[in-house]
Amino acid sequence: MIIQAEHVFVEYGTSVVLKDIQFQVNKGDYLNIIGPNGSGKTTLIKILTNLQKPTQGKMTIAPVVFGYLPQHLNQSAKLPATVYEVLKLSNAKRPSNEAIDTLLKEMEMFDLKYHPMQRLSGGEQQRVYIIRALLSNPDVLILDEPTSALDPNFRQFFYSYIEKLNDQGMTIIHVTHDLSDGLRHGSKILELDQEVKFFGTFEQYQLLGHKKGGHHHHV
Incomplete structure (x- = not known):
């Protein structure tokens, strides 16, 4: 149990x-957190990354290393730093040049x-x-709407890359508003709208009729 x-x-x-949120994340899970704007997704991530405390209830988090890819990245893009400097200097443990080059x-x-x-x-x-999030060798990678800025070709690559990390045992928590993105088989879904609307596997979610695109047309 990680969370x-x-x-x-x-x-x-x-x-x-x-x-009254209840769910759990186990090692190696791939959890998609979905829900409309204002549904509490960002607040939940703040609790997971220890930026905020619940007003009631209990969030237990195992002592693991979190990698976090926030949604809004533009602040540091204004720095006159190079790609290499951002990667070399942004971690407490200075990553090796080799690790940086590989990624x-x-x-x-x-x-x-x-x-x-x-x-x-x-x-x-x-x-x-x-890359910066991965350099800390996280046990859990939190992605907050990661593909909003990515072009479609790279998006495909990105998701297959994340699935590979998940296959290697990394726990993935993926916040998304687009259900077609990154919904890997065997992954879990936490649908939020202030409260938990659904928590279970992607397959169960589909069986309940939450098909991509939503509406069923009867022929």
Whole structure:
């Protein structure tokens, strides 16, 4: 067990952001967190990454290393740093040049190693942050709507790469609003709208009629 949520509430004054949330994440899970805007997804991630505490209930988190790829990355893109500097200096444990080069090659970014971050496209910057999250050798990788900036070709590559990490035992927590993205078979779904609307496997979710695109047409 890596994460256990028991009756978690988050309230701001009279408004309830998360209501009686219960779920658990085991080692090696691939959990997709879905739900409309304002459903509490971001608040839940803040609790998981220890930026916020529940107002009620209990969130138990095993002592594991989290890698986190936030949704909004543009702040540090304004720094006059190169790709290499961002990767070398951003971790407490300075990663080896070898580890950096390997990931740059895997992400097809090696030629841009000494380019300033400012000169990269949004999708390229996103790849740098993916590499940065992986350099800490995380046990759990949290991806917050990771493909919003990625071009479609790279998006395919990105998801097969994440699935490979998951096959190797890394636990993936993937926040998305697009159900067609990254829903690997055997993965789990946590559907939020203040409270848990659904928690179970992707296959169970489909059986309940949550088909991609939503509506069924009777012929």
